[in-house]
Amino acid sequence: MSFGVFLEKGPLAWEIIQQEDGRGKLALSGTWEVDRAVFIGPFQVFARVVHEHNGRDVLSWTPCEMVGENGWRVTLHVPTGGLYRLETCLQHDQNALLGSGAIRGDMIHHIGxxxxxxxxxxxxxxxxxxxxxxxxxxxxxxxxxxxxxxxxxxxxxxxxxxxxxxxxxxxxxxxxxxxxxxxxxxxxxxxxxxxxxxxxxxxxxxxxxxxxxxxxxxxxxxxxxxxxxxxxxxxxxxxxxxxxxxxxxxxxxxxxxxxxxxxxxxxxxxxxxxxxxxxxxxxxxxxxxxxxxxxxxxxxxxxxxxxxxxxxxxxxxxxxxxxxxxxxxxxxxxxxxxxxxxxxxxxxVYGLQRQAYPPNLEYAIYIQEHESDSHAIKLRFKHVSERLFAINPQADLFGIEDEEGAILLNGWTIISSNEVLLKLTRKPSGKLSVHGAYQTNPASQMLIDTGTYLPMLAFYNVEAVAEI
The missing domain is CATH 3.40.50.1110 (SGNH hydrolase)
Incomplete structure (x- = not known):
């Protein structure tokens, strides 16, 4: 006959349990069986958790609630870590050593x-x-x-x-x-x-x-x-x-x-x-x-x-x-x-110090120089940890549109650690919008932050407001 402690509810082998406040909850339950003609009792199911790499206790043997004729259950609160092994056993004599002297029980391996x-x-x-x-x-x-x-x-x-x-x-x-x-x-x-x-x-x-x-x-x-x-x-x-x-x-x-x-x-x-x-x-x-x-x-x-x-x-x-x-x-x-x-x-999510944010357009400003009748858009980026750098200063990274359609660029240049100037070929009319790396297959040589070497995020249809 089958005998010992049987796990019917609990984590699976290799399972990772989501921790909350540094602990994970293991709700365990099952049944136990022995030949009662041989073992008289009293009977008690125990469970413990050990480190898999060295066998040391994470949670020592814990008595489980005995339910009905041959059921048991327990909830263990296990500290963050692993990999762990969950073990169970059945004590058939109060003087029997747990583990080596108790009756066998099911185990679950490789849990964390x-x-x-x-x-x-x-x-x-x-x-x-x-x-x-x-x-x-x-x-x-x-x-x-x-x-x-x-x-x-x-x-x-x-x-x-x-x-x-x-x-x-x-x-x-x-x-x-x-x-x-x-x-x-x-x-x-x-x-x-x-x-x-x-x-x-x-x-x-x-x-x-x-x-x-x-x-x-x-x-x-x-x-x-x-x-x-x-x-x-x-x-x-x-x-x-x-x-x-x-x-x-x-x-x-x-x-x-x-x-x-x-x-x-x-x-x-x-x-x-x-x-x-x-x-x-x-x-x-x-x-x-x-x-x-x-x-x-x-x-x-x-x-x-x-x-x-x-x-x-x-x-x-x-x-x-x-x-x-x-x-x-x-x-x-x-x-x-x-x-x-x-x-x-x-x-x-975890609050560790990183420079993880990529350059991200903060705003776009339309600039008109009346004396030279020149027109430009200044882009300012946030999350630049060091300075912007153009791997290819001639890359077709930006697009401009107004109410009349596309406006061709007469080039673009980096003018400060976090600003780019786009030079327009004509005076815009009505609402003015700027795009960056927006196409299905935009330029592959991106504008980057030299502190992180992260490329800028693409943007589309961002309004360029007139400089005050």
Missing amino acids: VGDLWIIAGQSNAAGYGRGTVEDSPILGVHLLRNNGLWDLATHPFNDSTATIHEVNMEWVNPAHSPWLHFGKLLQNELHYPIGFVQTALGGSALRAWNPDEEGHLFRNMIETVQRCGGKVAGVVWNQGSSDCNSESADTYLERFTKVVQYWRKELNIAELPFVTVQLNRFTNIQEDKEHHDKQWGKVREAQRQAALSIPSVSVIPSLDCPMSDDIHNSPAGNLIIGSRAANIALQV
Whole structure:
């Protein structure tokens, strides 16, 4: 006959439990069985948690509540850290030594207490980077796979083998993503485990994540998070190219704001952090390029504005990252994105000192020199830690429009540590707007901050107001 302590409810092997105030809650329950013709009792189930690397106690043997004829339960509050092993045993004699003298019990291996991050968005979130790069797995950075089991985090994250939720099943095999590198960098700085809840799907539009619209990926995300305790530390989000069209681009900011609000309400985390990635580029526009440029510009601007207007939402650039095809970031590009995302999370979410913010347009001022009848726009950037630098001073980075249409530039130049002057070829008429790196495939040599070597965030249709 089977005998000992049986775990029926508790964490899975390799699971990372979300910590709150430095501890994670392990709610355990199960049954116990012995041959009562041999063992008389009294019987008591015990549970403990030990460090997996040396066997020392994290929580020493703790008596469990005995329930009914042969049930038991206990809730353990385990300090942040790991990897841990959970052990149980059944004491059949008050004089029996726990562990070596008690009857066997089930164990759970490779568990940790740390932070969980949701992965959401489309293919560059799911990970489609093709090619080779050194990005090895590491103990303490784990992944809830689509089969419902926890595992050591390895690429590809969105592997659909034996999936239990086909709603985010990829049509092709995914590949490398930014998030293993992101997790390793967080673990190295925070000194506790990181777990990922992968819910992204290639090609998914914002409406799939918005319960006001289709919302099927939103519902899958909520169900998946609930299966691992319902609490997370934050969201990494890379999405938007499927909304770069005339039906969706104009409302992206409004709808993304609703997405953030719904997620925070459903997960009961008032300021759930979102680390977002501004769109990279698409190099294969075949026709109507001007139209597509505007739609990509609108979505990138919405992503920039979301980080300015929604608390605890941050954004990092990706336009300078290498690619493995016409729209997907390469493994090398993903390492850059993972590093930038980790730095901004460490600064914004964890309060560590970093220079993680990229240069971001603060305002644009129209300047007219009456004596020379010259016309210009001055751009001022915030989050410049050292000074702006043009890798290619002749790069076609900026665009100007007024009520008559496009205004050609007579060049641009950096005039101070955080200011750029755009020289116009004619006097503007009516409302004057400026764009930066807004196209589907803008210039690859970006304006950067020499202190961080982060490129500026793209911007679109920012009004240039007259100098007072």
